[in-house]
Amino acid sequence: MNASLASSSSYGFSPHSRTFTSPRSTSADAVADEHSSRAYILPRRTRGDWVALGVMLLVACAIFFINLTASRYANEFYSTAAQAGSVSWKAFLWGSLDSGNAITVDKPPAALWLMALSVRIFGLSSFAILLPEALMGVATTYLLYATVRRYWGNWAGIVTGFIFMLTPVAALMFRFNNPDALLVLLMTGATHALLRSLEYVNHPSGNRKRTWWMVLAGALIGFGFPAKQLQVLLVLPGFALAFLLASPTGMVRRILDTLAAIGSMIVAAGWWVLLTVIVPASDRPYIGWLPAQFLP
Incomplete structure:
Protein backbone atom coordinates (compact mmCIF):
# COMPACT_ATOMS: atom_id res chain seq x y z
CA MET A 1 0.00 0.00 0.00
CA ASN A 2 1.63 3.23 -1.14
CA ALA A 3 -0.06 5.37 1.45
CA SER A 4 1.91 4.05 4.38
CA LEU A 5 1.05 4.19 8.03
CA ALA A 6 3.09 6.68 9.92
CA SER A 7 5.54 5.06 12.26
CA SER A 8 5.14 5.56 15.99
CA SER A 9 8.73 6.75 16.31
CA SER A 10 8.14 9.62 13.90
CA TYR A 11 4.55 10.56 14.57
CA GLY A 12 3.67 9.22 18.00
CA PHE A 13 0.96 6.93 16.61
CA SER A 14 0.65 3.19 16.57
CA PRO A 15 -2.15 1.64 14.51
CA HIS A 16 -2.21 -1.28 16.92
CA SER A 17 -2.39 0.63 20.19
CA ARG A 18 -4.79 3.27 18.76
CA THR A 19 -3.36 5.77 21.23
CA PHE A 20 -1.14 8.81 21.02
CA THR A 21 2.26 8.28 22.66
CA SER A 22 4.29 11.15 24.01
CA PRO A 23 6.89 12.38 21.50
CA ARG A 24 10.54 12.17 22.44
CA SER A 25 11.40 15.59 21.11
CA THR A 26 11.13 18.55 23.49
CA SER A 27 10.72 21.05 20.66
CA ALA A 28 7.35 22.82 20.82
CA ASP A 29 7.14 22.85 17.04
CA ALA A 30 7.85 19.11 16.87
CA VAL A 31 5.19 18.42 19.51
CA ALA A 32 2.62 20.51 17.61
CA ASP A 33 3.52 18.73 14.39
CA GLU A 34 3.12 15.33 16.01
CA HIS A 35 -0.18 16.32 17.59
CA SER A 36 -1.64 17.22 14.21
CA SER A 37 -0.08 14.34 12.27
CA ARG A 38 -2.18 11.82 10.43
CA ALA A 39 -2.01 8.06 10.48
CA TYR A 40 -1.55 7.99 6.69
CA ILE A 41 1.15 9.78 4.76
CA LEU A 42 0.16 10.51 1.17
CA PRO A 43 2.97 9.71 -1.29
CA ARG A 44 4.20 12.32 -3.72
CA ARG A 45 3.05 12.03 -7.31
CA THR A 46 5.69 11.25 -9.90
CA ARG A 47 5.64 12.79 -13.37
CA GLY A 48 4.05 9.58 -14.66
CA ASP A 49 1.35 9.85 -12.00
CA TRP A 50 0.47 13.38 -13.12
CA VAL A 51 0.36 12.31 -16.76
CA ALA A 52 -1.93 9.38 -15.92
CA LEU A 53 -4.22 11.68 -13.94
CA GLY A 54 -4.37 14.14 -16.83
CA VAL A 55 -5.22 11.38 -19.28
CA MET A 56 -7.92 10.05 -16.97
CA LEU A 57 -9.55 13.47 -16.65
CA LEU A 58 -9.36 14.08 -20.41
CA VAL A 59 -11.05 10.74 -21.07
CA ALA A 60 -13.69 11.61 -18.48
CA CYS A 61 -14.37 14.92 -20.23
CA ALA A 62 -14.64 13.11 -23.56
CA ILE A 63 -17.08 10.54 -22.18
CA PHE A 64 -19.32 13.03 -20.44
CA PHE A 65 -19.13 15.97 -22.87
CA ILE A 66 -18.82 14.67 -26.44
CA ASN A 67 -22.22 14.73 -28.15
CA LEU A 68 -23.74 15.76 -24.81
CA THR A 69 -26.87 17.17 -26.43
CA ALA A 70 -27.79 13.92 -28.22
CA SER A 71 -30.70 13.46 -25.80
CA ARG A 72 -31.80 17.04 -26.49
CA TYR A 73 -33.59 18.24 -23.33
CA ALA A 74 -33.37 14.76 -21.76
CA ASN A 75 -36.04 14.62 -19.04
CA GLU A 76 -38.22 17.47 -20.27
CA PHE A 77 -40.14 17.49 -16.99
CA TYR A 78 -37.05 18.65 -15.11
CA SER A 79 -35.85 20.81 -17.99
CA THR A 80 -39.10 22.75 -17.82
CA ALA A 81 -38.59 23.30 -14.10
CA ALA A 82 -35.01 24.45 -14.73
CA GLN A 83 -36.30 26.97 -17.26
CA ALA A 84 -38.86 28.23 -14.74
CA GLY A 85 -36.15 28.58 -12.11
CA SER A 86 -34.01 30.57 -14.52
CA VAL A 87 -36.62 33.31 -14.83
CA SER A 88 -38.12 33.30 -11.33
CA TRP A 89 -36.14 33.09 -8.10
CA LYS A 90 -39.27 31.89 -6.32
CA ALA A 91 -39.61 29.04 -8.80
CA PHE A 92 -35.88 28.42 -8.34
CA LEU A 93 -36.21 28.07 -4.57
CA TRP A 94 -39.18 25.73 -4.63
CA GLY A 95 -38.37 23.75 -7.75
CA SER A 96 -41.59 24.80 -9.42
CA LEU A 97 -42.68 23.24 -12.67
CA ASP A 98 -43.69 26.65 -14.03
CA SER A 99 -42.64 30.23 -13.39
CA GLY A 100 -46.13 30.94 -12.09
CA ASN A 101 -45.35 28.65 -9.14
CA ALA A 102 -48.47 26.50 -9.24
CA ILE A 103 -46.84 23.18 -8.30
CA THR A 104 -43.37 21.73 -7.81
CA VAL A 105 -41.89 18.72 -9.55
CA ASP A 106 -41.94 15.28 -7.96
CA LYS A 107 -38.51 15.67 -6.33
CA PRO A 108 -36.88 18.25 -4.06
CA PRO A 109 -35.13 21.01 -6.00
CA ALA A 110 -31.38 20.67 -5.30
CA ALA A 111 -30.55 19.15 -8.70
CA LEU A 112 -32.77 21.75 -10.40
CA TRP A 113 -30.85 24.58 -8.78
CA LEU A 114 -27.69 23.69 -10.69
CA MET A 115 -29.52 23.44 -14.01
CA ALA A 116 -31.44 26.67 -13.43
CA LEU A 117 -28.22 28.57 -12.64
CA SER A 118 -26.63 27.19 -15.80
CA VAL A 119 -29.61 28.36 -17.87
CA ARG A 120 -29.45 31.80 -16.23
CA ILE A 121 -25.79 32.09 -17.25
CA PHE A 122 -25.80 30.53 -20.72
CA GLY A 123 -29.42 30.84 -21.81
CA LEU A 124 -31.89 28.05 -22.44
CA SER A 125 -30.41 25.21 -24.47
CA SER A 126 -29.87 21.51 -24.22
CA PHE A 127 -26.20 22.10 -23.46
CA ALA A 128 -26.96 24.51 -20.60
CA ILE A 129 -29.38 22.01 -19.07
CA LEU A 130 -26.93 19.10 -19.22
CA LEU A 131 -23.69 20.98 -18.50
CA PRO A 132 -23.94 20.59 -14.68
CA GLU A 133 -24.50 16.85 -15.07
CA ALA A 134 -21.35 16.39 -17.16
CA LEU A 135 -19.30 18.53 -14.77
CA MET A 136 -20.52 16.43 -11.85
CA GLY A 137 -19.44 13.33 -13.75
CA VAL A 138 -15.88 14.63 -14.07
CA ALA A 139 -15.89 15.77 -10.43
CA THR A 140 -17.13 12.39 -9.19
CA THR A 141 -14.48 10.59 -11.24
CA TYR A 142 -11.72 12.72 -9.72
CA LEU A 143 -13.12 12.41 -6.19
CA LEU A 144 -13.30 8.64 -6.49
CA TYR A 145 -9.73 8.58 -7.80
CA ALA A 146 -8.54 10.81 -4.95
CA THR A 147 -10.23 8.64 -2.34
CA VAL A 148 -8.76 5.38 -3.62
CA ARG A 149 -5.32 6.91 -4.20
CA ARG A 150 -4.96 7.93 -0.57
CA TYR A 151 -4.95 4.33 0.63
CA TRP A 152 -4.02 2.11 -2.31
CA GLY A 153 -1.80 4.29 -4.47
CA ASN A 154 -2.02 6.40 -7.61
CA TRP A 155 -2.49 3.60 -10.12
CA ALA A 156 -5.24 1.97 -8.09
CA GLY A 157 -7.01 5.35 -8.18
CA ILE A 158 -6.48 5.68 -11.93
CA VAL A 159 -7.89 2.20 -12.59
CA THR A 160 -10.86 2.92 -10.32
CA GLY A 161 -11.58 6.17 -12.13
CA PHE A 162 -11.56 4.45 -15.52
CA ILE A 163 -13.77 1.62 -14.31
CA PHE A 164 -16.25 4.13 -12.95
CA MET A 165 -16.55 6.38 -15.98
CA LEU A 166 -16.63 3.44 -18.41
CA THR A 167 -19.54 1.84 -16.56
CA PRO A 168 -22.52 2.29 -18.90
CA VAL A 169 -24.93 3.44 -16.20
CA ALA A 170 -22.45 6.11 -15.04
CA ALA A 171 -21.89 7.33 -18.59
CA LEU A 172 -25.66 7.68 -18.98
CA MET A 173 -26.32 9.12 -15.52
CA PHE A 174 -23.98 12.08 -15.98
CA ARG A 175 -25.32 12.89 -19.44
CA PHE A 176 -28.95 13.07 -18.32
CA ASN A 177 -30.72 15.54 -16.07
CA ASN A 178 -32.25 13.27 -13.46
CA PRO A 179 -31.21 13.97 -9.82
CA ASP A 180 -28.98 10.88 -9.68
Whole structure:
Protein backbone atom coordinates (compact mmCIF):
# COMPACT_ATOMS: atom_id res chain seq x y z
CA MET A 1 0.00 0.00 0.00
CA ASN A 2 1.63 3.23 -1.14
CA ALA A 3 -0.06 5.37 1.45
CA SER A 4 1.91 4.05 4.38
CA LEU A 5 1.05 4.19 8.03
CA ALA A 6 3.09 6.68 9.92
CA SER A 7 5.54 5.06 12.26
CA SER A 8 5.14 5.56 15.99
CA SER A 9 8.73 6.75 16.31
CA SER A 10 8.14 9.62 13.90
CA TYR A 11 4.55 10.56 14.57
CA GLY A 12 3.67 9.22 18.00
CA PHE A 13 0.96 6.93 16.61
CA SER A 14 0.65 3.19 16.57
CA PRO A 15 -2.15 1.64 14.51
CA HIS A 16 -2.21 -1.28 16.92
CA SER A 17 -2.39 0.63 20.19
CA ARG A 18 -4.79 3.27 18.76
CA THR A 19 -3.36 5.77 21.23
CA PHE A 20 -1.14 8.81 21.02
CA THR A 21 2.26 8.28 22.66
CA SER A 22 4.29 11.15 24.01
CA PRO A 23 6.89 12.38 21.50
CA ARG A 24 10.54 12.17 22.44
CA SER A 25 11.40 15.59 21.11
CA THR A 26 11.13 18.55 23.49
CA SER A 27 10.72 21.05 20.66
CA ALA A 28 7.35 22.82 20.82
CA ASP A 29 7.14 22.85 17.04
CA ALA A 30 7.85 19.11 16.87
CA VAL A 31 5.19 18.42 19.51
CA ALA A 32 2.62 20.51 17.61
CA ASP A 33 3.52 18.73 14.39
CA GLU A 34 3.12 15.33 16.01
CA HIS A 35 -0.18 16.32 17.59
CA SER A 36 -1.64 17.22 14.21
CA SER A 37 -0.08 14.34 12.27
CA ARG A 38 -2.18 11.82 10.43
CA ALA A 39 -2.01 8.06 10.48
CA TYR A 40 -1.55 7.99 6.69
CA ILE A 41 1.15 9.78 4.76
CA LEU A 42 0.16 10.51 1.17
CA PRO A 43 2.97 9.71 -1.29
CA ARG A 44 4.20 12.32 -3.72
CA ARG A 45 3.05 12.03 -7.31
CA THR A 46 5.69 11.25 -9.90
CA ARG A 47 5.64 12.79 -13.37
CA GLY A 48 4.05 9.58 -14.66
CA ASP A 49 1.35 9.85 -12.00
CA TRP A 50 0.47 13.38 -13.12
CA VAL A 51 0.36 12.31 -16.76
CA ALA A 52 -1.93 9.38 -15.92
CA LEU A 53 -4.22 11.68 -13.94
CA GLY A 54 -4.37 14.14 -16.83
CA VAL A 55 -5.22 11.38 -19.28
CA MET A 56 -7.92 10.05 -16.97
CA LEU A 57 -9.55 13.47 -16.65
CA LEU A 58 -9.36 14.08 -20.41
CA VAL A 59 -11.05 10.74 -21.07
CA ALA A 60 -13.69 11.61 -18.48
CA CYS A 61 -14.37 14.92 -20.23
CA ALA A 62 -14.64 13.11 -23.56
CA ILE A 63 -17.08 10.54 -22.18
CA PHE A 64 -19.32 13.03 -20.44
CA PHE A 65 -19.13 15.97 -22.87
CA ILE A 66 -18.82 14.67 -26.44
CA ASN A 67 -22.22 14.73 -28.15
CA LEU A 68 -23.74 15.76 -24.81
CA THR A 69 -26.87 17.17 -26.43
CA ALA A 70 -27.79 13.92 -28.22
CA SER A 71 -30.70 13.46 -25.80
CA ARG A 72 -31.80 17.04 -26.49
CA TYR A 73 -33.59 18.24 -23.33
CA ALA A 74 -33.37 14.76 -21.76
CA ASN A 75 -36.04 14.62 -19.04
CA GLU A 76 -38.22 17.47 -20.27
CA PHE A 77 -40.14 17.49 -16.99
CA TYR A 78 -37.05 18.65 -15.11
CA SER A 79 -35.85 20.81 -17.99
CA THR A 80 -39.10 22.75 -17.82
CA ALA A 81 -38.59 23.30 -14.10
CA ALA A 82 -35.01 24.45 -14.73
CA GLN A 83 -36.30 26.97 -17.26
CA ALA A 84 -38.86 28.23 -14.74
CA GLY A 85 -36.15 28.58 -12.11
CA SER A 86 -34.01 30.57 -14.52
CA VAL A 87 -36.62 33.31 -14.83
CA SER A 88 -38.12 33.30 -11.33
CA TRP A 89 -36.14 33.09 -8.10
CA LYS A 90 -39.27 31.89 -6.32
CA ALA A 91 -39.61 29.04 -8.80
CA PHE A 92 -35.88 28.42 -8.34
CA LEU A 93 -36.21 28.07 -4.57
CA TRP A 94 -39.18 25.73 -4.63
CA GLY A 95 -38.37 23.75 -7.75
CA SER A 96 -41.59 24.80 -9.42
CA LEU A 97 -42.68 23.24 -12.67
CA ASP A 98 -43.69 26.65 -14.03
CA SER A 99 -42.64 30.23 -13.39
CA GLY A 100 -46.13 30.94 -12.09
CA ASN A 101 -45.35 28.65 -9.14
CA ALA A 102 -48.47 26.50 -9.24
CA ILE A 103 -46.84 23.18 -8.30
CA THR A 104 -43.37 21.73 -7.81
CA VAL A 105 -41.89 18.72 -9.55
CA ASP A 106 -41.94 15.28 -7.96
CA LYS A 107 -38.51 15.67 -6.33
CA PRO A 108 -36.88 18.25 -4.06
CA PRO A 109 -35.13 21.01 -6.00
CA ALA A 110 -31.38 20.67 -5.30
CA ALA A 111 -30.55 19.15 -8.70
CA LEU A 112 -32.77 21.75 -10.40
CA TRP A 113 -30.85 24.58 -8.78
CA LEU A 114 -27.69 23.69 -10.69
CA MET A 115 -29.52 23.44 -14.01
CA ALA A 116 -31.44 26.67 -13.43
CA LEU A 117 -28.22 28.57 -12.64
CA SER A 118 -26.63 27.19 -15.80
CA VAL A 119 -29.61 28.36 -17.87
CA ARG A 120 -29.45 31.80 -16.23
CA ILE A 121 -25.79 32.09 -17.25
CA PHE A 122 -25.80 30.53 -20.72
CA GLY A 123 -29.42 30.84 -21.81
CA LEU A 124 -31.89 28.05 -22.44
CA SER A 125 -30.41 25.21 -24.47
CA SER A 126 -29.87 21.51 -24.22
CA PHE A 127 -26.20 22.10 -23.46
CA ALA A 128 -26.96 24.51 -20.60
CA ILE A 129 -29.38 22.01 -19.07
CA LEU A 130 -26.93 19.10 -19.22
CA LEU A 131 -23.69 20.98 -18.50
CA PRO A 132 -23.94 20.59 -14.68
CA GLU A 133 -24.50 16.85 -15.07
CA ALA A 134 -21.35 16.39 -17.16
CA LEU A 135 -19.30 18.53 -14.77
CA MET A 136 -20.52 16.43 -11.85
CA GLY A 137 -19.44 13.33 -13.75
CA VAL A 138 -15.88 14.63 -14.07
CA ALA A 139 -15.89 15.77 -10.43
CA THR A 140 -17.13 12.39 -9.19
CA THR A 141 -14.48 10.59 -11.24
CA TYR A 142 -11.72 12.72 -9.72
CA LEU A 143 -13.12 12.41 -6.19
CA LEU A 144 -13.30 8.64 -6.49
CA TYR A 145 -9.73 8.58 -7.80
CA ALA A 146 -8.54 10.81 -4.95
CA THR A 147 -10.23 8.64 -2.34
CA VAL A 148 -8.76 5.38 -3.62
CA ARG A 149 -5.32 6.91 -4.20
CA ARG A 150 -4.96 7.93 -0.57
CA TYR A 151 -4.95 4.33 0.63
CA TRP A 152 -4.02 2.11 -2.31
CA GLY A 153 -1.80 4.29 -4.47
CA ASN A 154 -2.02 6.40 -7.61
CA TRP A 155 -2.49 3.60 -10.12
CA ALA A 156 -5.24 1.97 -8.09
CA GLY A 157 -7.01 5.35 -8.18
CA ILE A 158 -6.48 5.68 -11.93
CA VAL A 159 -7.89 2.20 -12.59
CA THR A 160 -10.86 2.92 -10.32
CA GLY A 161 -11.58 6.17 -12.13
CA PHE A 162 -11.56 4.45 -15.52
CA ILE A 163 -13.77 1.62 -14.31
CA PHE A 164 -16.25 4.13 -12.95
CA MET A 165 -16.55 6.38 -15.98
CA LEU A 166 -16.63 3.44 -18.41
CA THR A 167 -19.54 1.84 -16.56
CA PRO A 168 -22.52 2.29 -18.90
CA VAL A 169 -24.93 3.44 -16.20
CA ALA A 170 -22.45 6.11 -15.04
CA ALA A 171 -21.89 7.33 -18.59
CA LEU A 172 -25.66 7.68 -18.98
CA MET A 173 -26.32 9.12 -15.52
CA PHE A 174 -23.98 12.08 -15.98
CA ARG A 175 -25.32 12.89 -19.44
CA PHE A 176 -28.95 13.07 -18.32
CA ASN A 177 -30.72 15.54 -16.07
CA ASN A 178 -32.25 13.27 -13.46
CA PRO A 179 -31.21 13.97 -9.82
CA ASP A 180 -28.98 10.88 -9.68
CA ALA A 181 -25.84 12.71 -10.81
CA LEU A 182 -25.90 15.07 -7.83
CA LEU A 183 -26.86 12.22 -5.51
CA VAL A 184 -23.85 10.10 -6.52
CA LEU A 185 -21.48 13.07 -6.26
CA LEU A 186 -22.68 13.83 -2.73
CA MET A 187 -22.44 10.20 -1.63
CA THR A 188 -18.92 9.93 -3.04
CA GLY A 189 -17.92 13.13 -1.25
CA ALA A 190 -19.37 11.81 2.01
CA THR A 191 -17.37 8.60 1.61
CA HIS A 192 -14.19 10.61 1.10
CA ALA A 193 -14.91 12.73 4.19
CA LEU A 194 -15.64 9.66 6.32
CA LEU A 195 -12.35 8.00 5.36
CA ARG A 196 -10.44 11.23 5.97
CA SER A 197 -11.90 11.35 9.47
CA LEU A 198 -10.20 8.03 10.26
CA GLU A 199 -6.72 9.32 9.43
CA TYR A 200 -6.10 11.38 12.53
CA VAL A 201 -4.38 10.15 15.66
CA ASN A 202 -6.13 9.83 19.03
CA HIS A 203 -5.15 13.24 20.36
CA PRO A 204 -7.25 16.39 21.04
CA SER A 205 -5.95 18.08 17.88
CA GLY A 206 -6.58 15.02 15.74
CA ASN A 207 -9.93 14.42 17.39
CA ARG A 208 -11.14 17.92 16.54
CA LYS A 209 -10.18 17.45 12.90
CA ARG A 210 -11.86 14.06 12.86
CA THR A 211 -15.07 15.58 14.19
CA TRP A 212 -15.08 18.25 11.49
CA TRP A 213 -14.63 15.64 8.77
CA MET A 214 -17.56 13.72 10.24
CA VAL A 215 -19.64 16.90 10.28
CA LEU A 216 -18.82 17.38 6.59
CA ALA A 217 -19.75 13.78 5.82
CA GLY A 218 -23.08 14.24 7.59
CA ALA A 219 -23.77 17.50 5.78
CA LEU A 220 -23.13 15.94 2.37
CA ILE A 221 -25.45 13.05 3.17
CA GLY A 222 -28.03 15.47 4.49
CA PHE A 223 -27.92 17.60 1.36
CA GLY A 224 -28.61 14.43 -0.58
CA PHE A 225 -32.16 14.56 0.74
CA PRO A 226 -33.05 17.76 -1.18
CA ALA A 227 -31.49 16.01 -4.17
CA LYS A 228 -33.40 12.70 -4.18
CA GLN A 229 -35.01 12.21 -0.80
CA LEU A 230 -34.36 9.03 1.21
CA GLN A 231 -32.22 7.22 -1.40
CA VAL A 232 -29.16 8.92 0.07
CA LEU A 233 -29.68 7.09 3.37
CA LEU A 234 -28.82 3.72 1.80
CA VAL A 235 -25.15 4.23 2.64
CA LEU A 236 -25.68 5.13 6.29
CA PRO A 237 -25.50 1.60 7.80
CA GLY A 238 -22.15 0.98 6.11
CA PHE A 239 -20.87 4.40 7.15
CA ALA A 240 -21.86 3.91 10.77
CA LEU A 241 -20.36 0.42 10.94
CA ALA A 242 -17.08 1.53 9.35
CA PHE A 243 -16.67 4.50 11.68
CA LEU A 244 -17.62 2.72 14.88
CA LEU A 245 -15.24 -0.15 14.11
CA ALA A 246 -12.29 1.76 12.63
CA SER A 247 -12.10 5.05 14.52
CA PRO A 248 -8.88 5.14 16.60
CA THR A 249 -10.68 6.73 19.58
CA GLY A 250 -12.59 5.33 22.52
CA MET A 251 -16.23 4.38 22.23
CA VAL A 252 -17.50 7.56 23.91
CA ARG A 253 -15.65 9.76 21.41
CA ARG A 254 -16.87 7.61 18.52
CA ILE A 255 -20.45 8.08 19.63
CA LEU A 256 -19.98 11.84 20.03
CA ASP A 257 -18.50 12.12 16.54
CA THR A 258 -21.37 10.06 15.17
CA LEU A 259 -23.90 12.33 16.88
CA ALA A 260 -22.15 15.39 15.42
CA ALA A 261 -22.46 13.86 11.95
CA ILE A 262 -26.12 13.06 12.54
CA GLY A 263 -26.75 16.62 13.71
CA SER A 264 -25.18 18.14 10.59
CA MET A 265 -27.11 15.68 8.43
CA ILE A 266 -30.41 16.72 10.01
CA VAL A 267 -29.65 20.40 9.50
CA ALA A 268 -28.56 19.92 5.87
CA ALA A 269 -31.60 17.79 5.08
CA GLY A 270 -34.21 19.51 7.21
CA TRP A 271 -33.91 23.22 6.51
CA TRP A 272 -35.72 23.04 3.20
CA VAL A 273 -38.40 20.68 4.53
CA LEU A 274 -38.94 23.06 7.45
CA LEU A 275 -39.29 25.89 4.96
CA THR A 276 -42.15 24.07 3.24
CA VAL A 277 -43.93 23.77 6.59
CA ILE A 278 -43.48 27.28 7.99
CA VAL A 279 -44.19 29.19 4.75
CA PRO A 280 -47.96 29.59 4.31
CA ALA A 281 -49.49 27.64 1.44
CA SER A 282 -50.61 30.92 -0.15
CA ASP A 283 -46.99 32.06 -0.48
CA ARG A 284 -45.55 28.96 -2.10
CA PRO A 285 -46.50 26.44 -4.78
CA TYR A 286 -48.10 23.12 -3.94
CA ILE A 287 -45.32 20.73 -2.91
CA GLY A 288 -45.67 17.92 -5.39
CA TRP A 289 -43.28 15.47 -3.71
CA LEU A 290 -44.28 15.87 -0.04
CA PRO A 291 -47.25 13.74 1.14
CA ALA A 292 -50.34 15.85 1.64
CA GLN A 293 -50.63 14.94 5.34
CA PHE A 294 -47.34 16.74 6.02
CA LEU A 295 -48.46 19.99 4.43
CA PRO A 296 -50.26 22.67 6.46
